[in-house]
Amino acid sequence: MTLPSPLPYRIGYGEDAHRLEAGRLLVLGGVPIPHAARGAVAHSDGDAVLHAVADALLSGLALGDIGHYYPDTAAEHAGLDSRVILQDSLALVREWKYRPANVALVVTLDRPKLGPLRAEIARTVAGLLGLPETEVGVSFKTSEGLAPDHVQVRVTALLVRDGD
Ligand code: C5P
Ligand code: MG
DSSP, X not given: OOOSOOOSEXXXXXXXXXXXXXXXXXXXXXXXXXXXXXXXXXXXXXOHHHHHHHHHHHHHTTOOOHHHHSOTTOGGGTTOOHHHHHHHHHHHHHHTTEEEEEEXXXXXXXXXXXXXXXXXXXXXXXXXHTOOGGGEEEEEEOOTTSSTTEEEEEXXXXXXXXXX
């Protein structure tokens, strides 16, 4: 397989946002948020962290985005486990002979406070990426009331070419 570029490092960036609605489970980074009154409205399980991490991996190699591989119009993707989306994106990165070195993610959510779950989210995302949890930075921000009905996630990822 031909490498997409000779760069030893590539930076990826991903974002995702979902509307929050009562009666749905909120899952972030594969971790169910036990004290959330509302969860994400989505075609899949709505895990905005895993969607944004997957997009960051794909964007780092200019491989498009998860909507390209998993159109939200496809009936077979309804309720899809986002861990599958991330695993597929990671497999593509590995096929192109790169691997994630570290990721930094920011979750913007007004309620509930997520601080107590920081380590669990870092550990879970790291596990899915095959990284030590020290290589997954997890930050939380409120929107200061500007977007109380949404969860928004932004992620940067550093990809390293294997063999370097
Ligand atoms: O957005 P703001 O700067 O007001 O956030 C203050 C602190 O609250 C941050 O340090 C962040 O770690 C924490 N926070 C949180 N859970 C959220 C939003 C913010 O723990 N949902
Ligand atoms: Mg999403």
